[in-house]
Amino acid sequence: MAGPPPDGEPAPLDGSLPASAARGSAERAFGVYLHVPFCAVRCGYCDFNTYTAKELGGGASQAAYAGTAVQELSFAAGVLDRAGVASRRVSTVFIGGGTPTLLPAGDLALLIAGVRDSFGLVDGAEVTVEANPDSVTPDSLAALATAGVTRVSFGMQSQVRHVLAVLDRTHDPKRIPDVVRWARDVGLSVSLDLIYGTPGESLDDWRASLEAALACEPDHLSAYALVVEDGTRLAARVRRGEVKAPDDDDEADKYELADELISAAGLTWYEVSNWARTPADACQHNLAYWRGDDWWGVGPGAHSHVGGVRWWNVRHPSTYAARVEAGQSPAQGREVLDADARQLEEVLLRSRLREGLPLKDAGLHGEPGIVLGEVLARGLVEPEPAERGTVVLTRQGRLLADAVVRALLP
Incomplete structure (x- = not known):
């Protein structure tokens, strides 16, 4: 199970938002995240808010889940309307989890139809x-x-x-080319997600994974460093000394290899851990997160953000369903970000993008050469964009993105 929820103030049961949420909303894109909290097997490294059938227990029905989520979508439309938030059709929908495809395709279709009925799709x-x-x-x-x-x-x-075994992943790696081909045959764009830094993974193992992924010619590829999260089986194994914790230097070497091979295959980085074949192949939903746009998160444990107001839903599916079916907000808590917090997030998130962080947009004024002096000298940002007052990370800067943020916000 996932760890404790963030700190924050209690969320109102009617879902009402402060007036500040509506300011500038017409200028922001709007997306919907739909969380499907079910998995056949819990992976040893995962701390997402997901449940196997055994963990789910009584009081929550996987079969009824799509209908409950559609009810939250209708509730969301009413909340935003009453708050005076600009009426916008949805630009992006992301159905994540968990394993969304454990639900029948008809249930996933019901979720998409629910978004269309409540908000419309661009x-x-x-x-x-x-x-x-x-x-x-x-x-x-x-x-x-x-x-x-x-x-x-x-x-x-x-x-x-052997890497998949440490991660408790159960799929056959030989199946990857098949599923990519099946998706392509029906006109779907394809992204592949990779993890590096797993205990026991050599650099040659990582190269083999990259080469296998690239041989499928995906439209998009993500590569994330493994993080050992508290409360997971993998964390317990590390604590007992059964496997070694990921090594920062090893992960840096693997990131550099990933960027080298992925770039050579014709994909371009657009965010520190993400590469796309063309700009249109970038994940527009995740870009909305990094750019600070609005989204409503549906489902147990899902997070939402509208105009600097962030909230998160109760985590267990049975509690979630009871709230929604009673016509109440499923939100457990929320926070209203002040100017300093919003500036921190602007710098933290937009500096990770290839399009860069304009210093003035982030409220950082002064001569770029002075503001960026330290990170320029260390080769962490690109010189030419810096001259225009925009932070664009070099490959070394992507490895040390947190250091760039610290330098910008001392």
């Missing part, structure tokens, strides 16, 4: 579904495409069996 909206490679078939992918899905993100993680 023409060409990006609609992503996460999937495990062993949880899809040609028919299920075709049904998702018919329902309006445009993009599927497969959790490949590694091509190497």
Whole structure:
């Protein structure tokens, strides 16, 4: 199970938002995240808010989940309308988890239809579904495409069996080319997700995973360093000395190899851990997060953000369902970000993007050469954009992104 929720103030049961949430809303994009909190097996490294059938227990129905989530979508539309937030059609939908494709394709179609009915979808909206490679078939992918899905993100993680075993991943790596082909055959854009730094993973293992992923010619590729989260089985194994904790230098070497091979294959980094074949292939939903746009998170434990107001839902599916079915907000707590917090997030998130962080937009004034003196001298930001007052990280800067943030906000 996931760790404790963030600190914050109690969220009102009617979901009401402060007047500040509406300010400037017409200028911001609006997305919807739909959390599906079910997994067939809990991976040893995962601390997401997900539940296997055994962990779920009584009082929560996987079969009824889509209908409950659609009820929250309708509730959300009413909350935003009463708050005076600008009416906007949804630009991006992301169905994540968990393993969303444990639900029947018809249930996922119901979720997408719920977004359309409550808010509308812009023409060409990006609609992503996460999937495990062993949880899809040609028919299920075709049904998702018919329902309006445009993009599927497969959790490949590694091509190497002993690495997958440490992560408690159960899929057959030989299946990856098949699922990519099936998705392509029905017109879906394809992203592959990889993890590096797993205990026992050599640099050659990581190279093999990268090469296998790139051989599939994905439209998008993500590569994330493994983080050992408290409360997970992997953390317990590290604590007992059964496996070694990830090593920072090893992970840096693997990031550099990833950037080298992925770039050589024709994909370009657009965020520290993400590469896309063309700008249109970048995950527009995640870009909205990094740019500070608005989104409503549906489901147990899901987080939302509208105009500097952030809230998070209760975590257990049974508690979530009871709240929604009673016509109450499922939010457990919230926070209203002040100017300093919003500036910190602006610097922290937008500096990770290839498009860069304009210093003036982040409220950082002064001569760029002075403001960026230290990070320029260390080769952490690109000189030419810096001359224009924009922070763009070099490859070394991407490895030390937190140091750049600290330098900008002493």
